[in-house]
Amino acid sequence: MRISIVIPTWNQWAVTERCLQALARHTPQPHEVIVVDNGSTDGTPQMLRSRFPAVRLVQNPVNVGFPRAANQGLRAASGDLLVLLNNDTVVTPRWLTCLIRCLEEAPQAGLVGPVSNAVSGVQQVSVAYASLADMEAFATRFNGPDPSRWRQTVRLAGFCLLLSRRLYGSVGPLDEAFGLGNYEDDDYCLRAIAAGYRVWVAGDVFVHHDGSASFRLDGDRYRRLLARNRALFLRKHGLRRYRWNPDPHLAAWLPGSPRRVVDVGCGLGATGLELMRRGVAEVWGVTWDPAEARIAGRLLHRVVLVPERTGLPPGEIGPFAGAVISGGLDEFPDPVALLARVLDLLEPGAPLVVQVLNEGHYSSPRFRSYLPAGLPAPEEGVEGVPVRRLRLDEFLGTLLRLGLEGIEVGTVHAPPPAAVEPAVRSVAAQVAGPGEHPEQVYADLCTWRFVARGRKP
Incomplete structure (x- = not known):
């Protein structure tokens, strides 16, 4: 079984390099990495070619947004399993082993995501590490296949998302109407549920996330983007409200x-x-x-x-x-x-x-x-x-x-x-x-x- 890992990027080479280094350390399974670069001006494409020659690079002349870049990577992917990964993540020991087990064994699982330090909803866990070295030690203790820590949910954040090719063929690509991004992951989860799949949090695997590092917009522009995409999401699904989190x-x-x-x-x-x-x-x-x-x-x-x-x-x-x-x-x-x-x-x-x-x-x-x-x-x-x-x-x-x-x-x-x-x-x-x-x-x-x-x- 082969896994394709798709990483959209836009500048922030140091963050992307850290992500790729962690993948190399902690992903022993046969896999390919596809980086889709959204017109970076900080030398990201050049550094990728020189330092990570095995990585497949798809280049866009401008920032086409996360959903479109992710779709480009998914179309180029050859794997049986597909991972969408933000470049501001740091994967950890046994991360993929745990996610795959949840996808294969949880009832009707179609989408699976880990828990993290900087994420909304039921994927958020409290952590106390002060450095990435401490984080890795924490994750080594935390990670380990344990179905009792899996939980079904309505929505997963898209910072680290595992899906099967079967689901991708059934649900289709991300909706590029969400522009730069935000709410395309919510939309994808509801589409997966409507297609008969279940959405699961693998609570037995932790992946570090910087949190919104992909969106270097000023506060007002970011709030406008959120408001615009939330309204689009609600209209698309015919919802008057969006209560995705349990009480x-x-x-x-x-x-x-x-x-x-x-x-x-x-x-x-x-x-x-x-x-x-x-x-x-x-x-x-x-x-x-x-x-x-x-x-x-x-x-x-x-x-x-x-x-x-x-x-x-x-x-x-x-x-x-x-x-x-x-x-x-x-x-x-x-x-x-x-x-x-x-x-x-x-x-x-x-x-x-x-x-x-x-x-x-x-x-x-x-x-x-x-x-x-x-x-x-x-x-x-x-x-x-x-x-x-x-x-x-x-x-x-x-x-x-x-x-x-x-x-x-x-x-x-x-x-x-x-x-x-x-x-x-x-x-x-x-x-x-x-x-x-x-x-x-x-x-x-x-x-x-x-x-x-x-x-x-």
Whole structure:
């Protein structure tokens, strides 16, 4: 079996050289390396020819973007397995062995990626190394085939992506409409899922990633690129929102491992996958979004599409041994009616986990006048539904009126970015009442959501 490794580059020769040196050290399998250079002006093509003559070089006169360069490399590849690799990565001992095993053995695996130090979502792991030498020692201990550390996901970051030629033939090339790059990897994952494949994180292999070294754009240009490509991605897939990351708070708060759980407002199925990873045998999803239903329906036991956000199906789909409301009560026009319908689907004594936006978070309208314009806030709600925030006493009152037993409440914190932390602390000092310490008020201002669980009587 032969592997083709495709690396798009644009300047940054020192970074590319480091990547190629690591590949030479840690890739004993038969392989070819294809570098697609996007018009580098720092001597990258010349250095490649002189120092790495075995590397196949494809040259573009200008920067055509990551997706197009990756496609050029994939078309030139001869391998049975294909790897897309950013040039700002450093592969580690047994990296490819672990990725290949996951691709070959995980159910319906089509795309596989490692964990890393600088990546979003479930691929992110905490690391403590201070140098690349320390990193390699860490990875030597960390890496090793271990299926118990594999996890299914909705989305992989494209910094290091293993795919089979069969999947490539079925799904096709990356979408070059994403220009310089960003969201082409998200798009590819959803296309793979729609084609019947599963997307897996090989949690038993670590690959170092500098993080966004390929994008040396100024902050404003990079933000515009992200906004443009996100809008393109949502339009392409017919999505009004993009919830690809599981909600760990909801999954962790569901006690035990109920055999059959319904996830209301299931999104693309990410939280449902997390529930299954934690031992739930059967997860059903409920959504009002046909685009979400198409993806989640590939991943969960069954997904029920309902026309209205309060119009949950009648009880014939139940009873369930547990329920989570992934979207949060803030996404529903009538939260009380929603909760009542969900309770109807549950067995007596079954747990329900739900969350809601905190009316007292610093990003809420009541505090906006105190803070700098354009303050980034945590994602909230969906288009077409007014954002609904509750105070803790209002949230508890709603749950008590429905008769939930054994109610417990926790908090999810979202502190401000460093640039606006002083302004939020100033707000805390201004709104603190008699006997209230500003530090406690600041902590309250950083409480983004309340999460609660209770049992059906």
